Amino acid sequence: MGRDDVLPVLYDLVVTIGSEISVKPLLTRTLQRLLYHTSFSAGFICLDVSPCEHEGGVVEVHLDAAVGDFDLIGEIGKPIHLPCALICRSAGREDEQAALLSALRCTQTQYKAYLRLPIDQCGVIVLLAAEIPETDLPLTTMLQPVLSHLAKAIVLCRSNDASTSVLVKQRDMLEQVFESSYSSVMITDDQGNIIEVNPAFTRITGYTLEEVRGRNPHCMASGRHDKQFYREMWSDITEAGHWEGEIWNRRKDGEVFPSWLSINQIRDKSGKLLHYVGTSSDITKRKEAEAQIHQLAFYDHLTQLPNRRLLVERLQQAFSVGTRSGQHGAVLFLDLDNFKTLNDTKGHDTGDQLLVEVAKRLDACVREGDTVARLGGDEFVVILESLSTTSDEAAAQADMVAEKIRDELSRPYQLSNHIHYSTPSIGVVLFRGNLQSLDDVLKYADTAMYQAKTAGRNTIRFYDPVMQAAIEARAELEEDLRHALERDQLRLYYQVQMDSRRRPFGAEVLLRWIHPERGLIPPAKFIPLAEETGLIVPIGLWVLQTACAQLRLWQSKELTRDLTLAVNVSAKQFRRPDFVKQVQRTLVESGARPALLKLELTESIVLENVEDTISKMRELKLLGVSFSMDDFGTGYSSLQYLKRLPLDQIKIDQSFVRDIASDPNDAAIVQTIIAMSEVMGLLVIAEGVETEEQREFLDLRGCHAFQGYLFGKPVPLEEFEVQLKGQ
């Protein structure tokens, strides 16, 4: 290289240094160019060199750059101890320095020559060669201006690196947020063309960046929103710089999905619009959950029909509509006849099948806009709207629909593997506007339905106020009955039982309710109510306890010592698993003789579950308790079961006794019952004996025990005891 080449070399170095904005490439490229121009084969740069303390000592430095030597490159960034003589002196070019350079521990090349170029106060450049390259140029002085330039460039590059590092960290963080965000992010240019999307966008929409870059987001429009929707959206964005709301878009695979979208404008400091940023999240799952919650809250799980809650809402709406239009509406209250029997005999699954099928048929019977709801069990309600403004016509319209429903629901049902026949009882009530309260309308419809049931099922009944009053009275009675025991309003009446020689051998206890306001309430009025409500269980127990206590009291008196007491047992009471224990406990607690206690069972109790009945009867028989079959002859009276039952007595129902003298049929039945009892070794007693004629008839045919008005009405205890004494 000649003197003519000095300026181009300096020019090249200055251009190289000026081209870099970061320290690492600045040092590496400068070193590369220096090696190129000087023909040294390798070199390194150390920055921030501490001053040497001893002339012959070493100084700890870091190699900030190294070029041309594999070993030195491997030391970049690590601390290394180098002789002060190599690092800390002024610029110089030395040969025959193998010993000094061995401190570098380079294995690939044995360096003997070096060129040291201090970089002002910043550090030092050391170039290395196995043999010193020949040159007649004063390299150290010639390169001095370049090194000063390099020193300033290092300061600038370090400053730039520091600020870049902060920016890079920020960028990396933002990028990570962008990349890892669960929400979809889409950035467009100021024209609304997509320029960037994040992975969540791709996950949600199915589109990659390449597929949507440069396209308008409208390419994902679902078609569910009209122009007005988008006009309002853009109006918000333009005026407020922001829009947020629910939007339906279309995925790449064509699926339309709901998302919650937020669009913001991004402007520079001068206010110039740069980008739009859309952030959205897929709310499909939320929507599904909401729909599910709505379904659960407002629809019946089994039939998918509206439930009571939604029915009430729809009814309120119908009221409002009716108020405005003046048109009538109707509520049809349906109940399936004998549904309980199906459930009990075929199981709930079959019952459910029937309900589902009924729901379908009902739905098919009404117009769009009418409501079919299931209240629970086998109760359905249909709301008919927009009927005539005149009540007569409206009633006719409602009746027509009700008839249609009755016909449809009476068609046979294919349930599992059998054909089932069912009929509905339908109660109908008309309404118009808010003339009646919602509760009243439902209550009246319910009442009418009961009326239909009472009328023999498979019937349609319109609401009748008289019937309603009766139902309400019944409800009040039920309420009073709930408190009858605690208020000590129940009493036991005793009806004497006698033998052929008119000697009392016992009595049947009969329950009476003496109401403080209503007076004596007949058993036929409240016993069925007690059965229905389950109150019969505590009442039945009270009867048993009272009867046993009475037996115990009577034991001390000669007149009453051997009297038996017949106590009626209800089905609900008898079916309780602890019934045997209950009787046992009552006997023990009262101290009554079990042999004097006679439990009267009805045929329906016995036949409901024969095995359970036999088992319980046997246990009680072991205690000494006896049994009587009440109302014998009125039911199926299966002889087969009768034979197996550990009965003591059969009671001939009063309905046969009543016409025993005049009706040959009844006479024949009674005769058969008596004969059969003899065969089976059972005692027989006739109830409802009111005349001597009847008594004689029975006595002659082998029935020697009687109960009835001929001998005495049911009377309170005191009266009964007086009656006994009179006998």
Next chain:
Amino acid sequence: MSKASMMCYLPGIEAGEIDKKLAEMQALYPKLGVCALLPEAEKDKVAVLQAACKGCQVPIVGGIFPALVQDGHFRTGGVWLLFFREMPYFRLYEDLPTGAAEAEQIAEKVSADIRAQIDHTPDMTLFMLFDAMVPNIGTLLDNLYLHLANRVHYAGANAGSETFQPMPCLFDNERVIRNGVLLLLLTRHKGAILEHGYHTNPHTSYATSTNGNCISQIDWQPAFKVYQDLVREHYGEEVTRENFYQYGVHFPFGIVRANHHVVVRIPVMLAEDGSLFCVGEVPPNSVLTLLKAPTVRMVETLHNLTEGLKSLNGDVSDAELLLFYCAGRRLHLGIEMATTELEAFSGLTQASKVAGALSLGEIGGSTVHGYPLFHNATLVAARW
């Protein structure tokens, strides 16, 4: 047992012949590996080679060149099978990036791959076959050198079509790729010698505006105008836009290195604005000189090659040598003179075999363990 030849030229590429040769060599060297050199005319036979090697489970790499060198001849048919007793580490990188930052990244990755293979073996050569269509070979070499420096020797050549039409030209057992590089890390190998023998002109200029392989300005003037002036001034020839393509190969540029070594750059294309495109990059501010082809000193070139080989490897007589001969050089010298040069090389070195190819650029160090440079118009020789 006499030592088996590790170089085999097959004039026809037949599966049976290849199988036979592979079986023969595999019997001697169970871990056998192959580097195959194919002439462009046989490019469709790569699959035959791959299938044969797959059948024998022998790893294979290779390249497709304009022609092959076989002792004192250029061949446009057949195949060179260059054997390794044990296949060295190799990698085939496809679609090399051209951007500066990406080139740095790939060089870093390649260097990391190589560094992982480097042990205490003293002499290692990074042998590289590039697709000649890769436009930034010089930059990639620069970046590799920043990481590997003097730990390896650098040698190699460029494959491809002499028409400079893009063509998949590098392969391994499975792939045939383009725009890539095949790297082989040869152990106990002392590198290659590279010579061109062009004489430098004492007049130098500066490439004041360059971009990759395009020189826009020389001495702050349009490059083509300066080129015309230099040819006229020094050799009395008038270069015009029309005859430029005939002159370029005879009046190439030389990039003058600090140690007076010259790297040849043949201008091959002229742009509308007077920019000149060369085979190989021209770094900014390069010191340029104009070279005149007739002054190629063939004897000196061959002497330097032979002596260089001896200084690297000791006596090379009876050795098997690898030689890449620049296609541009052959174009300039003419086939007859180029063939003479080949014959002379074989004779001078007393090599038992000379195997190689006509290359589209060559790679060699500026000195022993020196900077890898991308050259034109050179011969690269190495012991196999």
